[in-house]
Amino acid sequence: MKTAAAAPEAETQMTKEVGLRVLWAIVSPIFRTHWLRILVGLITLISVDFLQLLVPRLVQEAVDALAAGSATTALLGRIAGIIFLFALTMAGLRFVWRYMIIGFSRLLERNLRNRLFEHILRMDQPFFERRTTGDLMAHASNDLSVVQMAFGIGVVAAVDALVMSLAALAFMLAIDVRLTLIVLLPMPLLIIATKKLSGMLHRRFNLVQEQFSQLTEFARATLVSIRLIKAYTLEDFQARHFGRLGNDYVQSNLRVARVQGLLAPTSTLVGSVGMLLLLYYGGVFVIEGRISIGGFVAFVSYLTMLIWPMMAVGWVANIAQRGITSLRRIHQVLAVEPCVDGMDATSLGTLPPAARVTYSCRQLRFTYPAAQQPALQDIDLEIGEGLLGLTGRTGSGKSTLCRLLLRMYPVESGMLFFQGEDVTRLAQAFIRSHIAYVSQETFLFADSIAANIALGRPEASMDEIRAAAVLAAIDEEICSFAGGYEAAIGERGVKLSGGQKQRLALARALLCRRPMLIIDDGLSAVDVETEQEILHNLRSLPSGRTILLVSHRVNVLRHCDSIVVLDEGRISGAGSHNDLLGHDFYRIMVEKQRSHA
Numbered sequence: 001m002k003t004a005a006a007a008p009e010a011e012t013q014m015t016k017e018v019g020l021r022v023l024w025a026i027v028s029p030i031f032r033t034h035w036l037r038i039l040v041g042l043i044t045l046i047s048v049d050f051l052q053l054l055v056p057r058l059v060q061e062a063v064d065a066l067a068a069g070s071a072t073t074a075l076l077g078r079i080a081g082i083i084f085l086f087a088l089t090m091a092g093l094r095f096v097w098r099y100m101i102i103g104f105s106r107l108l109e110r111n112l113r114n115r116l117f118e119h120i121l122r123m124d125q126p127f128f129e130r131r132t133t134g135d136l137m138a139h140a141s142n143d144l145s146v147v148q149m150a151f152g153i154g155v156v157a158a159v160d161a162l163v164m165s166l167a168a169l170a171f172m173l174a175i176d177v178r179l180t181l182i183v184l185l186p187m188p189l190l191i192i193a194t195k196k197l198s199g200m201l202h203r204r205f206n207l208v209q210e211q212f213s214q215l216t217e218f219a220r221a222t223l224v225s226i227r228l229i230k231a232y233t234l235e236d237f238q239a240r241h242f243g244r245l246g247n248d249y250v251q252s253n254l255r256v257a258r259v260q261g262l263l264a265p266t267s268t269l270v271g272s273v274g275m276l277l278l279l280y281y282g283g284v285f286v287i288e289g290r291i292s293i294g295g296f297v298a299f300v301s302y303l304t305m306l307i308w309p310m311m312a313v314g315w316v317a318n319i320a321q322r323g324i325t326s327l328r329r330i331h332q333v334l335a336v337e338p339c340v341d342g343m344d345a346t347s348l349g350t351l352p353p354a355a356r357v358t359y360s361c362r363q364l365r366f367t368y369p370a371a372q373q374p375a376l377q378d379i380d381l382e383i384g385e386g387l388l389g390l391t392g393r394t395g396s397g398k399s400t401l402c403r404l405l406l407r408m409y410p411v412e413s414g415m416l417f418f419q420g421e422d423v424t425r426l427a428q429a430f431i432r433s434h435i436a437y438v439s440q441e442t443f444l445f446a447d448s449i450a451a452n453i454a455l456g457r458p459e460a461s462m463d464e465i466r467a468a469a470v471l472a473a474i475d476e477e478i479c480s481f482a483g484g485y486e487a488a489i490g491e492r493g494v495k496l497s498g499g500q501k502q503r504l505a506l507a508r509a510l511l512c513r514r515p516m517l518i519i520d521d522g523l524s525a526v527d528v529e530t531e532q533e534i535l536h537n538l539r540s541l542p543s544g545r546t547i548l549l550v551s552h553r554v555n556v557l558r559h560c561d562s563i564v565v566l567d568e569g570r571i572s573g574a575g576s577h578n579d580l581l582g583h584d585f586y587r588i589m590v591e592k593q594r595s596h597a
């Protein structure tokens with residue numbers, strides 16, 4: 001069984017560089033699915049290159065005929081016609097290879113994106129505590145698009161550059177070996193320069209992206225906390241900071257532009273030096289009769305054709321490197337297994353679905369993955385049908401216990417038993433399908449009230465939604481809103497009071513009709529009378545329900561069948577309200593709340 005301690009260790013191993021074979025294994029199934037598309041793309045790409053390379057030969061033929069005085073209008077017309085046909089074919093084929101190969105890279109990106117998203121959805125709580133949302137979003141955007149580029153335009157450039165340069169070189173060598181060697185002299189300069197410049201470009205571009213995400217993140221954080229910012233009159237401060245971030249962003253964009261501005265002149269410069277050498281030596285060779293005028297003209301074309309592949313070599317080397325780095329980062333996420341269930345959840349058992357739930361803790365002990373001290377220890381507890389109250393100081397471990405019952409964190413075997421079965425032998429989803437949960441913080445979506453309540457059962461009818469809202473004592477208020485159940489509640493429920501949000505969350509949980517209900521301090525913002533009404537409703541539910549209610553209110557706790565008091569992760573008292581009057585913490589709580597009432 002995987003334990004909590006094993007998880008971070010597993011991930012450190014993952015950050016070690018994995019080999020290319022592992023990375024290839026991630027993408028190879030996608031290649032196998034789309035092999036035909038890739039094949040057609042590459043064949044058309046190479047065909048275009050060859051057609052392009054044949055054109056200078058045709059020109060050479062025409063020029064030589066002209067020089068020899070043997071040219072006729074018929075010959076020139078035929079050659080022009082063939083060149084035109086070539087151009088048309090190339091236009092068509094260029095469309096095909098673009099569509100095939102760039103299309104393939106998009107399909108590959110989609111496949112990886114879906115796999116990444118599904119994988120992240122399967123992860124459990126410890127995973128999300130180790131990684132920030134921004135980090136995950138970066139994987140989903142930057143890394144994926146870098147990989148897409150490497151497999152799309154990167155592959156195209158690599159194949160194109162290889163075919164073009166080798167073929168152009170062969171044609172040049174066929175015309176004259178010495179001249180070829182002379183005009184190639186400046187070319188290595190071009191490879192080195194583009195490799196250097198595109199590396200610089202990449203680093204500077206990364207900074208641009210980073211600053212752009214800082215800028216958007218700052219805008220997002222500001223808008224989300226707009227009430228707070230207005231309450232503290234921080235508008236000017238935020239605006240100034242935003243201005244600074246925007247300025248940094250422009251500055252680094254200009255740094256990118258400076259490098260980009262160097263790329264084109266560099267290639268022109270090196271190309272011109274090559275052309276200079278060609279004009280001089282090529283000219284001399286023509287005078288000496290070593291090559292024909294037509295050969296000279298064709299040579300000029302081949303030399304210009306070589307410029308782009310030479311630049312591409314440096315660029316392709318960079319993009320391949322970046323693609324591998326990004327794929328490695330994607331692999332790091334894909335390779336993490338959830339530590340609660342493991343990826344092969346199907347091998348874990350289930351039990352027949354039950355209408356009643358029992359949960360027992362035996363010497364339950366739990367330490368958060370990132371913590372030193374245990375958050376819970378020596379917990380012995382039987383949870384069964386009825387209303388169980390859970391109370392204790394903040395930080396005593398109440399929420400932790402709820403999260404463990406929901407299997408959000410891994411526990412050692414032999415400590416937690418669901419229906420008498422060790423939870424480590426049961427699928428997480430099976431256990432969760434029996435539990436409805438109202439968390440301490442409520443989460444609402446910018447959608448209608450009805451849709452928010454029906455989150456757990458999207459197929460529920462309006463009557464069922466209303467029935468759940470009645471139980472949660474919120475139906476009347478919803479009906480008083482303009483739009484009623486269809487009213488939109490705004491992003492994260494900004495249009496609702498704290499108590500209303502909590503009762504919506506409760507209605508959502510009740511609609512699921514699961515045999516166990518866990519309410520983690522979920523009624524703290526509801527006024528006392530309404531809370532009593534809700535409690536009454538919960539008690540009137542068909543018997544068989546197991547309810548765990550975390551609360552600080554004596555008026556709620558006194559209605560529970562039994563109460564457990566937690567203190568620093570241990571059970572410090574248990575029993576009915578009357579039993580606990582002798583318990584220090586509980587008695588003080590009772591006295592305080594009586595004097596406030």
Ligand SMILES: Nc1ncnc2c1ncn2[C@@H]1O[C@H](COP(=O)(O)OP(=O)(O)O)[C@@H](O)[C@H]1O
Pocket residue numbers: 129368369370371375392393394395396397398399400401
């Ligand atoms: N995700 C976490 N990682 C590490 N420690 C945590 C985490 N959540 C809670 N804790 C710690 O565990 C203890 C119990 O917290 P919690 O169960 O939230 O208490 P309660 O719900 O009773 O207020 C506290 O000391 C808290 O700081």
Ligand SMILES: [Mg+2]
Pocket residue numbers: 398399400440520521
């Ligand atoms: Mg809590």
